[in-house]
Amino acid sequence: MSDIVLTRTGWIPRVVRDGDGLRLQLGAGANANHDPRTFSFPISKAHLDVLRDDLARHLLLWVAVLPLCSAAGTEGPLDEDAAVALLDPILLGSPAEVDAFLRDVPTELITLVRYGADIALMERGQLVESLHAATEEADIQRAQTYVANRQRAKRGVVLAPLDEAVLKYVGHYIHGSTRPGRNPDAVDPELLPEVLAVVATAEQAAEGLEIHRDPRRGKHATDKQDWKRMTTAVEEALGRDHGRLAADAVRSVAFLICSEAADRTKNSPEPDRVVGPGAKTALTFTDEDGGDEQEWRANDSTQGAAAAFWAFVTEHSGNDVFTVEDKNLGEGVQVHFYADTAARVTTAVPGRNGAEPQYRVEYALVDGMSGYRALLDTFVGGGCAALDPHGPWMLDPEELERARKGRDLGKSRP
Template sequence: MRDVVFTRRSGWIPNVVRVDGELKLMLGAGADANHEPRTFMFPIEETHRAVIQEDLARHLLLWSAVLPLCDAAGTRGRLDEEAAVALLDPVLLSAPGDVDAIFRRIPWARGRLVAHGADIDLLERGQVWAAMRGATETSDGKRAQKYHADRRRAERGTVLGPLDSAILMYTGQYLHGSTVPKRKSDAVDPALLPEVLRVVATAEEACAGMWISRDPRRGKRATDKRDWTRMEAAVDAAVRRAHPELVDDAVRTVTFLMCSEAADRSRNTPMTPMEDDGRAAGGPAASGDRAGKAVLSFTDDKGLEKKWRRDQGRSADAEFWEFVGDRSAADNEVFTIEDEEMGEGIQLHFYADSAARITTVREGAGGTDPEYRVEYCLVDGVRGYRSLVTAFVRGGCAALERHGPWMADVADFERARRRRGAA
């Protein structure tokens, strides 16, 4: 039978319980293999209970010292009770100087003390006892997260200035650099907000007119990595030139903000450069081009076929890339567009950044197989593929000539591929 002897308002701070007549300290820490919280207990004496109940600072210090032992127990191991009990007297009953000394020799959970109001400067100087003079029973998790984020930066040699910190707060990336950035003006000190917005305006001006188009080779909502890299480089250079005092973390978060917003616009806008290649190339939009193919067949490497007809309304380009976005996968990276009436087609090899144009030289007759001419070319990213598709839709294999060079000799083509791979 277990009875609670002493507990604080915050449920996570260790409780004193009595189990079959024996006093124990009980705390929750870590998780088991099913991600459920683990509970640990170890015996204490009445003298320890009295200090725990009367002295919040020592109670929190003991918690901080025991947590690494709980972490060491893992998802199913046993708590090292002997080591836990050995901490009781030094932490709860020793003089302040001795407490500092024990914390210089053992691992302890810094973030836990920071969350409960410890003075960070004193903690960093090893004055653990003095740091806990302002300890609070309530916990501030964000304060601990900020502390850990600052320590990680310090380990990399990064020290944030006020504007750097404000920019990271503005994008929501102060605590976690992998968080998708957003614009959070209310998170910034009003006195610094105008400076932050000037930096953001510099970034916006640097990428004005640029876009990050979708890359259906990697799924319906994937975006073009090359477009991302291009915009990232432009923003990075402009921000560093205009604001040389900013640290790398601040510059990176602004470039990430610009690129992620551009990618979101592409994903959420019905008409994108992927579907409007003609306009991007300076010609009439493909969706309005009625001089191109009338009927086309799309197939993938799994044998699935889809027919497109001009009278369906949407352009062949848009229908084909939607087909690719729906079907493309690691084991499905070859897609073909065929004009059966003209006896020609183009095959895209996404896995090899290459393509083949196929024309019928002689129709099969009398039981003989038809004869085809196959020519290969290297392709430069998804924009190169979009240009090939648009050209074929409008003018067939003849319109692909300027997108070469096209190589009929497979050995020549393989040598070209290897040269590009080595460059």
């Protein structure tokens, strides 16, 4: 069993006595089962003395050895000769010699940031001096901030103090894709009023807009078209009233406002919009892809027809074609989610004396979920005869296909 000779906090390599010798031991990488791997290589008493007295040299040796551990992969051995070759140049050289040596050696500099390196000195290659205030305690957030700023710099993004404050408020200063929130304590109190003014502008722009659920994509999915509409409204308002805000800050505020709007409706039941004496009282819902069918009767259901249909769609999400039919009147609506189109079907010639009825089928384009909701509400409230405003309705499927392609081409144009 090895005796520990020198240890520091966290993952900083430790020195152990192995028989009559000393070895530097560190955990790095993982095996095929994702368990951490442990590596070690021999060092001398002179190296131990430096490691014990000089945290900066200890950290620099560590970040130079880490790439060798990565090269070992999930099963390979550490290249001990290469590791030993790092010892004298890093631990026994002068600061200038160490800096010159490390310019030609792969290192994980982000680790130095985590342990307090002066970033400006580090980026100038003055690694030893950059660690004059290094600590044994890692600051993960400092390293994450450094990476985020580097990535923004690569995109040519320069943040003003207000941009930084807005991103910190939303929770996107480090990770721009995380779930947004409101974090006033993360903002410099002097900048907080300006940040709140930015958010207030966004809230006013989104007033009256909603982000509904999209039952076509499951129980908790939101309507992408609604999201895009609200995003556009917020971004335009911020561009008008806060034109100096960086695009990153504008996007994050829009994301915040849209996420909050979606949360207000995500877990809410589909509202019943159709009431009155003319509304349908008995309908059949059919999943044309899966062959499932459900009867709905007003007297037997706690939901209105529209809410019940969208619940049926949610249960069969992933399918693309559904029908709502009033069998008593011989009319119905078929929706084609894959193409944003619909068909209304009416009985042209009733079936008599054993003959099959003949149906009239007309097609129309539909503008996303809002269009489908309006179409269904109109049908439930007044049947196929009330659907004329949702046209133009086309008898020829080829004419519908031409209209659909023309619409889709128009959407793809900038």
